[in-house]
Amino acid sequence: xxxxxxxxxxxxxxxxxxxxxxxxxxxxxxxxxxxxxxxxxxxxxxxxxxxxxxxxxxxxxxxxxxxxxxxxxxxxxxxxxxxxxxxxxxxxxxxxxxxxxxxxxxxxxxxxxxxxxxxxxxxxxxxxxxxxxxxxxxxxxxxxxxxxxxxxxxxxxxxxxxxxxxxxxxxxxxxxxxxxxxxxxxxxxxxxxxxxxxxxxxxxxxxxxxxxxxxxxxxxxxxxxxxxxxx
Numbered sequence: 001x002x003x004x005x006x007x008x009x010x011x012x013x014x015x016x017x018x019x020x021x022x023x024x025x026x027x028x029x030x031x032x033x034x035x036x037x038x039x040x041x042x043x044x045x046x047x048x049x050x051x052x053x054x055x056x057x058x059x060x061x062x063x064x065x066x067x068x069x070x071x072x073x074x075x076x077x078x079x080x081x082x083x084x085x086x087x088x089x090x091x092x093x094x095x096x097x098x099x100x101x102x103x104x105x106x107x108x109x110x111x112x113x114x115x116x117x118x119x120x121x122x123x124x125x126x127x128x129x130x131x132x133x134x135x136x137x138x139x140x141x142x143x144x145x146x147x148x149x150x151x152x153x154x155x156x157x158x159x160x161x162x163x164x165x166x167x168x169x170x171x172x173x174x175x176x177x178x179x180x181x182x183x184x185x186x187x188x189x190x191x192x193x194x195x196x197x198x199x200x201x202x203x204x205x206x207x208x209x210x211x212x213x214x215x216x217x218x219x220x221x222x223x224x225x226x227x228x229x230x231x
Contacts, residue, residue, distance in 0.1 A: 075115045078224045083110065091115055093224060097162050107162055109155065113214045115221055122211070122218035126197020130223060131183035134160055137170040140189040145210035152216035159220055163227065185219075195219065 071082040083090045090110040099105055113121065143149050157167045176182045183201050190206030193215050197203055207215050 073116065075118075075221065076225045077228045078115070078221070080111075080115055088112075095159075095162065095224070095227070109159060109220070109224075111217045111220070112151075113217050115217075118214065118218050118221050121193070122214050123192075123194045124196075124218065124222070125194065126203075128195075128197070128203065128219070128222045128226070129183070129201070130160075130163075130165060130226060131181055131201060132164070133166045133168055133176070133182045135168045135170050135176060135182055135184045137184065137186045139186060142189050143187070143207055143210065143212050145212050148210060148212040152212045156216050156220055159223060163223060 073080055078093055081092045083092045090112065091114060092108055092110050093115075094106050094108050096104050096106050111118075153167075160167055170184070176184075179201065183203070185203045185205055187205045187207065190208055192206060193208045193211040195203060195205050195215065195218060205215055205219070
């Protein structure tokens with residue numbers, strides 16, 4: 001069958017319809033595309049979000065470092081860290097010690113009394129000069145204090161052994177020579193907890209109200225400080 005020829009009117013209508021469709025599509029694209037002002041506004045919003053996020057991160061780091069730093073302090077160069085064991089608050093310090101003059105190992109000691117308060121809580125009159133042997137002379141049986149005596153003595157003994165000292169209980173039948181290798185500490189029950197330097201290599205530790213731990217820890221603190229000064 002012979003094809004129908006397009007009339008001149010049909011052709012003209014199609015030509016008119018095509019530009020109209022293209023124009024509508026162009027307008028739609030223009031309407032959907034964000035304006036320059038909108039782009040600027042979106043950029044400002046994005047910058048604000050980034051600024052807030054960075055600020056939150058910085059704030060978190062500052063708070064974290066503040067919390068960590070609150071748990072660490074120094075007393076005369078000796079570093080301590082606050083440690084919580086349940087309801088018990090301890091004060092930890094670490095001492096590096098050479099084993100057989102070759103390898104170094106870190107030993108941790110825990111005090112029950114805040115080292116920052118020890119100097120005020122247990123006054124020290126004079127200067128403590130540690131000797132190779134520490135001789136304890138206990139003049140009373142009233143200082144066991146619910147196990148505090150054992151804890152204090154074990155802690156002190158562990159420290160002094162690491163530092164190369166010996167702890168001895170005074171025996172009247174023994175002679176302690178040469179005297180310059182011995183440090184004598186007489187432990188009494190008293191009205192105030194304190195440590196006093198006496199003549200020669202002798203010291204007096206007076207303990208009040210069962211403050212055995214603070215008294216011994218005051219002596220330990222002096223050992224920590226002396227060792228720190230040597231390093």
